[in-house]
Amino acid sequence: MQFNGWVGKVLKMNLSDGSVTKEPLDEELALGFIGGRGAGSKILWDETGPETDPLGPDNPLIINTGPVTGTLVPTSSRFTITSKSPFTGILGDANAGGFFAPEVKYAGYDSIIVKGVSEKPVYIWIDDEHVEVRDAKHLWGKTTHETEKILKDELSDADVRVLSIGQAGENLVKLAGVVTGDNIAARCGLGAVMGSKKLKAIAVRGTKSIGIANSDHLNEIVDTIYEDYKKSEAYEWYRYFGWTTGVLGMCKAGCAPVKNYMKSGGTDLEKRKAILDIESSKEYKFKDISCYGCPLACNKYIYIDSLGRNKAPVPGSSHMAVWEIYDYPFHVEVNRICEEYGMDIYSVQLTISAAMEWYERAIITKKDTDGMEIRFGDKEVAIALLHKIAKREGFGDILAEGGIRAGVIVGADPDTTATCGYGKGMDHGPIDCTSMAGLTLSLSVSTRGSGHLRSVAPIDWGVQESLPLKWQEFYKERGAEDLIGKPWVAHPVHAEVATYFEHICTSSDILEICKNTTEFYYFFAYKGREKKDDLEWHADYLRAVTGIDIDRKGLETITSRVLNIEKAYNVREGMLREHDMPSSRFLQKRKGGPLDGKALDPDELNRLFDHYYKIHGWDEETSIPKRATLEKLSLEYVADELEKQYSISKSKSN
Amino acid sequence: MSYRKIYYTSPEACTGCRVCEQVCSLHHEKSEINPKRSRIRIIDMQERGVMIPMVCRLCSPAPCVSECPVDALCQDEKTGLIIVDEEKCIGCDSCTEACDFGAIKVHPVRKKAIVCDHCEGNPECVKRCMPEALVFMKPEEYTVFRGRTTLKKDTSAIWPEHVKNANKKE
Known part of the structure; x- marks a missing residue:
């Protein structure tokens, strides 16, 4: 490749026969679609079609980085996973930050495309040129954080970057995501695609360079941007409150949903104010954490007596209010459980809140739910359901199909699962857009x-x-x-x-x-x-x-x-x-x-x-x-x- | 004689963004970015949730200098910087072994020792550190600076549990 930025190589693997090929990056693809999500969508268009089974061997798992990933460009740490989604059956992609994408580029690859299905659990070890498919029997059944720790010990390098699925992905839960460090590429159920391939994790170490075409210009841009950030108010918000700074505005505008949207957004403002991140960060926050090359550091470490050190929870406007629970430590706990199992906290929330509504309307009874009373506001039941969904136990097996399919199985009014997705089958997270x-x-x-x-x-x-x-x-x-x-x-x-x-x-x-x-x-x-x-x-x-x-x-x-x-x-x-x-x-x-x-x-x-x-x-x-x-x-x-x-x-x- | 050094303001300040590693390698490699060739390194103590930037501490006397078998290293009297004579250096890693901080290493391609050179007196890493975790000052200035910032800051959130409880009872 005559251009810098792109490192110019694509790693293609087929887990069915264990083949590994390294191909030069298609220049036409790079110039026409740049990279990341764009290139992923193009490859998906070429390689799949209406007949492709999302959980079958023909569905490729495409991990794409962008040309500026791992360079000095601010916040350029992300990658996109593209695949045909088992959750919606259409285009599926999810992206995450962290440290994985730059490491892939330092190892010398712009994208990794995995096809086929392995017979037994495996993980992929990429050490620059050396690529190996290894046995992952000892990792199967472990949470994402455990997997990451075991792999780092096994490879005796704490700076190896790992992308892994938790039990949710292994059990083909349709709400599963893919986790790296504290970041999750959650949407579209792509963890299940990885699980269907019996691919537990990808570990990468890279020691190569990324070329920069015009380093003086890049330095100039970065200097200007950093100066601008320092002057901007938004930067201060991010520094102190993390990325949930705007949530108060959302709550005030009425965008934050309550009780599976049965009540209107904005009716619970008083309850919310107490648990907003702006308030809680004063009490719990102790350190800012950032993704690779990011000057904002919107991620926070928080300390809660009963839970120890944790990452500040992600789900913006939800605060678990769709379950009618207002409790910051609980919010943190749910976030952690979802991250360990590798589940999309947005979809999981809305699926469980739909189940709560079914129980309230007596569409399901204790008989259907393994004796649980799934009521709004019950913390223990909500946590129990999270475990059941990830492990596909009992009633959790039905919910693991996602709200809409679960609604069809239990015979609920489609209106109750309307929030779990529209015609295309995907929810938009807990955002109340009624009358907006x-x-x-x-x-x-x-x-x-x-x-x-x-x-x-x-x-x-x-x-x-x-x-x-x-x-x-x-x-x-x-x-x-x-x-x-x-x-x-x-x-x-x-x-x-x-x-x-x-x-x-x-x-x-x-x-x-x-x-x-x-x-x-x-x-x-x-x-x-x-x-x-x-x-x-x-x-x-x-x-x-x-x-x-x-x-x-x-x-x-x-x-x-x-x-x-x-x-x-x-x-x-x-x-x-x-x-x-x-x-x-x-x-x-x-x-x-x-x-x-x-x-x-x-x-x-x-x-x-x-x-x-x-x-x-x-x-x-x-x-x-x-x-x-x-x-x-x-x-x-x-x-x-x-x-x-x-x-x-x-x-x-x- | 005191030298200006790169200090980190506190273990909580560093967010682990590694912009310092990137700018360091871009500055020294000219048109490439490769954090593995950076002279500054972030030690991520994930278990404790702490990140520590590690860079040459300008020890005097410097163990890397005395361990060098071919006398390729010397310490500048004015700035305290370790200066590598690339003609003499044989890339034997003796200095890497001698350094307790992992602040000096051998360039994987050129096979010559690389160590922080303060970028001609204006370190890029300090300039670009947005969380202001790095400062460039003399030891005596740093002592005053550190004392002042510690006094200002409320660190109660990271106290161990027993310390927290003890404080609550009062």
């Missing part, structure tokens, strides 16, 4: 089921009370200045905002940069933003690190290409416009809280979705990407395949 048009749109259209990390604007979930000047003007230009404070009105401007943030999220994902430093999160009020927006910064990083000639426009074309191939993947799996639409419970009327009595107007919402598809050049009726759109992005092969499946004539799309 912009938020509903941006959560719904995500290409990995619904999701909060794909296009949500901070404006929409109310993490900040006052809008930065740029956004005030943006709204004004479109005649929507009176929209601020009226989230229930579905105005076309929401689609534009969602698209803007969609590009930012996609570009972060393909470069493998953390979204915390982008406008997507609380950094949206950050001063450096006035000089350049995120895509410009990202193009700058790419120029400095890789030496490719790219500007904001070029990067935007690439992010559009990634979005379109992902959308096309889902369309090929049969996911059309109706699957994007939010489910019943999100259309209900609010009772109490800040948006009391408000509900979304379905017609208005439909028009908003129309507008969103129009901006993207997708068919408004079906949401299928039009041929003209795909051709503009040099995705003719995608258009051909979709055309074969849906027989859309050229004339119609034009």
Whole structure:
């Protein structure tokens, strides 16, 4: 590869026959999709199809790093795992930070692709050029943290980086994730894919270098950014409170759900204030921890007498309020259990809260639940359920299929599991988007089921009370200045905002940069933003690190290409416009809280979705990407395949 | 004679981001990043939840200098820095063995000893350390600095349990 940044090698393994091949990185793929999520989605499009069984040998587990991973670029420590999701059956990807991705690059690989199924449990040991599939009998049945410790002892190097699954992944729990250190790539049930391959862990050590095209330019960029951070208010928040700083704003805006969304968000503000991270960090926090190369250090170590040292819990707005439990140490404990078993805490929460509702409505009784009374607010039962789900014991075996499938098995009203996922089968985490048009749109259209990390604007979930000047003007230009404070009105401007943030999220994902430093999160009020927006910064990083000639426009074309191939993947799996639409419970009327009595107007919402598809050049009726759109992005092969499946004539799309 | 040294402000300050390792290798290797070739190293004591940046302590007399079989190392009188004569160095690792801090090592490609050189008097790692875990000052300045910061800080959160309980009873 003539460019820097990428290290230029792909490691391909097949666990069925134990073969290991090292191939040069496809330059066309790298320049067309950059890396990370983009390259992963492209490979998935090529290698899988509607006939692929997510838990079968043909489903590849693609671990991708980005060109700036492991370089000095701030927060460039992430990797994306892509695979066909066993949870949703469509495109599945999840990403995590930590130290794993840079180590993979230092070992000399841009991506690792694992196919096939091993007969017995194995782990992969990568030591630069040396790649070995080793027996993992002694690791099977261990938690992720135990696995990591055993491997570090076994390889006698404390700096080896490990990616592993816990019992949840081994037992093919559909809510399983993949864990490295204190970070989890949780979404889409990709831990189960790894479990189906009998792949317990991947351990990496790397001693090679990553080339930098223009180190002076990189130094300059980093200096500017660090200076800007130091001046910004957002940086101070991160330093002191971690990444949950905006949660108070969310709670106030009514985005934080209560009791499986049976009560409206924002009705429990008083109870929440006491357990907010802003309060608890004063009491428990004692040290900041960061991922590789990150100046923010939003991760915190906390000390709680009964639990010892722990990582501060992740789940932003939830606080376990969907179970009607308000207790910070309990929150920490749940987070730790999920991390040790390797489970997605968001999906698990919503699945258990649905079960609690079934019990309350007497859809299930003690007979179904192994004698447990699954009531809202019961801490012991909630913890017991977590263990049962991870081990697939008794009632946990049903819940381990995820909320929607479990609902079908027990014969519950689909409305009770509406929060566990829409048509595409994925929940968007505990966020109450009822009667908030912009938020509903941006959560719904995500290409990995619904999701909060794909296009949500901070404006929409109310993490900040006052809008930065740029956004005030943006709204004004479109005649929507009176929209601020009226989230229930579905105005076309929401689609534009969602698209803007969609590009930012996609570009972060393909470069493998953390979204915390982008406008997507609380950094949206950050001063450096006035000089350049995120895509410009990202193009700058790419120029400095890789030496490719790219500007904001070029990067935007690439992010559009990634979005379109992902959308096309889902369309090929049969996911059309109706699957994007939010489910019943999100259309209900609010009772109490800040948006009391408000509900979304379905017609208005439909028009908003129309507008969103129009901006993207997708068919408004079906949401299928039009041929003209795909051709503009040099995705003719995608258009051909979709055309074969849906027989859309050229004339119609034009 | 006291030299300016790179100190860490406190074990709690370092977040373990390893930006120091990256900038060090970028500065010295010019157009490459490779933390394994960095002169500063983060010791991650995961069991205790503490990270400690480890860099040349400028010992006097320096064991690495006296252990060198070919006299390739010497200590600068003004700055206290260990200076490697690359022509003489044979990459034998004697200095690595002699150093208790693991602060000097042999470059895996060039096979010459590498050790902190304070980047011409303005260490990159200190400049780029966002949590301000690293400082560059003389020992006497550091003593005062450390005393002041310790006084200001409330460390009760990391006390062992028995100390916490004892304090609660009062």
